[in-house]
Amino acid sequence: MCYTEIMKWDYEHSLLQVSGSLHAYFGMDRGHGSDPDIDAWLQKYRPQHLIAILIDAMGVSILEKHLPEDSFLRRHLSREVSTVFPPTTAAATTAFMCGLSPKETGWLGWNQYFREKDDEIILFLNEGQYSHRTYEPGFSRRALPAERIHEALQRKGIRADSVWPGWGDDNPCDTFDDLLEKTIRLAPENRFLYVYWDLLDTLMHRYGTEADIIRDTLREYDRKIEAFSKKLPESTAVLITADHSQIDVRCHDLSRDADLCAMLEHRPALEPRTVVFSVRQESMKQFRKLFEERFGDDFVLLDSDEAVSLFGPGEAHARTREFLGDYVAVAVSDLELDYMPAHANAGNHAGFVKEERMVPLILFQQV
Numbered sequence: 001m002c003y004t005e006i007m008k009w010d011y012e013h014s015l016l017q018v019s020g021s022l023h024a025y026f027g028m029d030r031g032h033g034s035d036p037d038i039d040a041w042l043q044k045y046r047p048q049h050l051i052a053i054l055i056d057a058m059g060v061s062i063l064e065k066h067l068p069e070d071s072f073l074r075r076h077l078s079r080e081v082s083t084v085f086p087p088t089t090a091a092a093t094t095a096f097m098c099g100l101s102p103k104e105t106g107w108l109g110w111n112q113y114f115r116e117k118d119d120e121i122i123l124f125l126n127e128g129q130y131s132h133r134t135y136e137p138g139f140s141r142r143a144l145p146a147e148r149i150h151e152a153l154q155r156k157g158i159r160a161d162s163v164w165p166g167w168g169d170d171n172p173c174d175t176f177d178d179l180l181e182k183t184i185r186l187a188p189e190n191r192f193l194y195v196y197w198d199l200l201d202t203l204m205h206r207y208g209t210e211a212d213i214i215r216d217t218l219r220e221y222d223r224k225i226e227a228f229s230k231k232l233p234e235s236t237a238v239l240i241t242a243d244h245s246q247i248d249v250r251c252h253d254l255s256r257d258a259d260l261c262a263m264l265e266h267r268p269a270l271e272p273r274t275v276v277f278s279v280r281q282e283s284m285k286q287f288r289k290l291f292e293e294r295f296g297d298d299f300v301l302l303d304s305d306e307a308v309s310l311f312g313p314g315e316a317h318a319r320t321r322e323f324l325g326d327y328v329a330v331a332v333s334d335l336e337l338d339y340m341p342a343h344a345n346a347g348n349h350a351g352f353v354k355e356e357r358m359v360p361l362i363l364f365q366q367v
Contacts, residue, residue: 005352006300006302006310006330006332006352007306007309007310009082009085009310010082011032011082011084011101011312011313012033013035013081013082014081014082014083014084015081015082015083015084015092015095015096015241015243015359016030016032016033016084016095016099016100016101016312016313017032017033017034017035017038017081018035018038018081018096018239018241018361019095019096019097019098019099019149020032020033020034020035020099021034021035021038021039021042022038022050022052022099022149022192022239023099023149023152024039025042025050026153026156026158026191026192027156028099028149028152028156030098030099030100031099031100031314032099032100032101032313032314035081035361037078037079037361037363038239038361038363041237041363041365042237045235045237045365045367046235047235047236047237047365048191048234048235048236049187049188049190049191049192049193049232049233049235049236049237050191050192050193050236050237050239051183051187051192051193051195051232051236051237051238051239052096052149052192052193052194052195052238052239052240052241053183053195053196053197053238053239053240053241054093054096054194054195054196054197054240054241054242054243055197055200055221055240055241055242056089056093056196056197056198056199056200056201056242056243056244057200057201057204057242057243057244057245057246057349058200058218058221058242058245058359058360059242059244059245059246059355059356059357059358059359059360060077060080060245060358060359060360061209061245061246061247061355061356061358062200062204062209062214062218062245062246063077063218063360065209065210065215066214066215066218066219067218067219067222071219071222072222072223072225072226072229073221073222073225073240073360073362076240076362076363076364077360077361077362078361078362078363079361080358080359080360080361081241081358081359081360081361082357082358082359083242083243083244083357083358083359084101084102084311084312085102085274085310085311085312085357086102086108086109086270086271086273086274086311086330086350086351087243087244087245087349087350087351087356087357088109088110088243088244088271088274088349088350089110089124089198089201089243089244090107090108090109090110090123090124091107091108091109091311092243092244093196093243094107094146095107095312096241096243097146097148097149097150097194098146098147098148098149099149100146100312100314101311101312101313101314102311102312102320103308103309103311103312103313103314103316103317103320104312104314104315104316104317104320105144105146105317106144106146106317106318106319106320106323107123107144107146108270108311108320108323108324109123109269109270109271109274109276109350110122110123110124110129110270110271110350111123111129111269111270112269112270112276112323113266113269113276113278113323113325114143115322117135118266119131119133120266120267120268120269121135121139121140123140123144124140126138126139126140129267129269130267130339130340144317144319148162148194149192149194150162150192150193150194153191153192158191158192159189159190159191159192160190160191160192160193160194161186161190161192161193161194162193162194162195162196163179163182163183163186163193163194163195163196164196165179165196165197165198165199168196171186176197176199176220176221176224177224179195179197180224180225180228183195183228184228184231184232187232187233187236188233199217200214200217200218200221201246203217204246204346204347205246205345205346205347205348206345206346206347207346207347208248208346208347209246209247209248209347210248211346225240229364229366230366232366233366234366234367235366235367236365236366237363237364237365237366238363238364238365239361239362239363240360240362240363241359241360241361241362242359242360243359244349244350244356244357244359245349245355245356245357245358245359246347246348246349246356247334247347247348247349247351247353247355247356248334248346248347249273249334249335249336249345249346249347249348250334250335250336251272251335251336251338251341251344251345252335252336252337252338253338253339253340253341254268254275254337254338254339255338255339255340257294259290260287260290260291260294262283263279263280263283263286263287263290264277264278264279264280265278265279265280266278267339268337268339269323269325270323270328270350271350272336272337272338272339272341272345272348272350273330273331273336273337273348273349273350273351273356274328274329274330274331274350274351275299275328275329275337276304276323276324276325276327276328277291277325277326277327277328277329278325278326279325279326279327284326287327288301288327291327291329295329295335295337297333298331298332298333298335299329299330299331299332299333299335299337300329300330300332300352301327301328301329302327302328302329302330303326303327303328304321304324304325304326304327304328305321307324307328307330308320308321308324310328310330311324330351330352331350331351331352331353332351332352332353333353334353336348336351
């Protein structure tokens with residue numbers, strides 16, 4: 001795969017436009033347009049209650065692999081859209097919630113190097129990726145503030161809320177059943193709900209995309225969502241999508257590559273399938289040569305000035321360029337480059353392979 005293909009990320013038919021339609025329904029413009037299919041659907045039904053459910057890693061490739069065509073989710077699949085780059089949770093869920101690209105929010109991936117802490121910090125956990133140092137709760141949100149749709153609606157005086165897994169701040173839930181039950185309870189009193197669930201992603205990281213537990217979990221979700229759809233209050237519309245999909249991967253431990261690591265200012269950051277390297281000035285040309293010799297069949301290496309446009313349209317956040325270091329390596333095969341991994345992933349995402357970046361647009365309503 002060549003450089004030209006990598007730079008053709010589809011931001012005209014993406015999660016940004018899906019989010020744009022949700023914002024536009026409530027009179028808010030995020031600057032990236034909207035999705036005409038969602039606009040038409042919302043105008044047709046004019047729901048009093050709108051629920052957006054994002055199931056982590058439930059990409060189109062996973063739905064097609066594990067659900068029959070007559071399943072509830074596939075029957076209501078309108079079409080597929082591209083997620084944002086990189087196809088990973090911190091970047092894509094933030095883009096979906098805020099209607100802004102990763103380039104605009106500065107939420108680019110799992111961990112990012114913060115020079116003021118001299119640490120690669122996991123944005124969702126406020127914890128060092130390699131140091132395991134813990135930072136004050138809310139560190140990432142304060143460093144990179146981005147107003148989410150339910151917060152913007154609340155500021156406008158519109159009743160809105162969100163529902164999360166057990167680690168979340170708003171309406172945390174320990175099980176998928178609890179998540180759906182809490183959504184049913186909150187729906188009548190809110191114009192908008194954002195609902196997020198993460199277990200499917202965790203399971204695929206551990207077991208891969210083909211495992212029986214993935215099939216069984218997804219089919220359980222399908223049955224429960226169909227039952228959930230029948231309990232919704234009247235005039236409720238539900239949009240279901242994902243932040244990314246997953247593919248089965250091979251893992252290579254970069255920490256064992258003494259020659260490459262000796263050229264780095266600090267440890268790699270971002271993602272194993274979209275890797276940010278900060279390189280010592282005297283090693284710039286040598287690093288590119290050695291990296292492409294070793295990984296050129298599996299990764300496209302971009303300098304950070306080239307790479308920044310991949311992270312979406314709009315004006316770059318003041319720190320986006322800083323977070324991209326000197327080089328960004330984008331996976332175009334099933335290989336990932338880990339650094340001191342605690343365990344090898346069986347499945348992963350965040351690269352350029354089509355199967356990991358296409359997500360579903362699922363629409364249904366209770367009229």
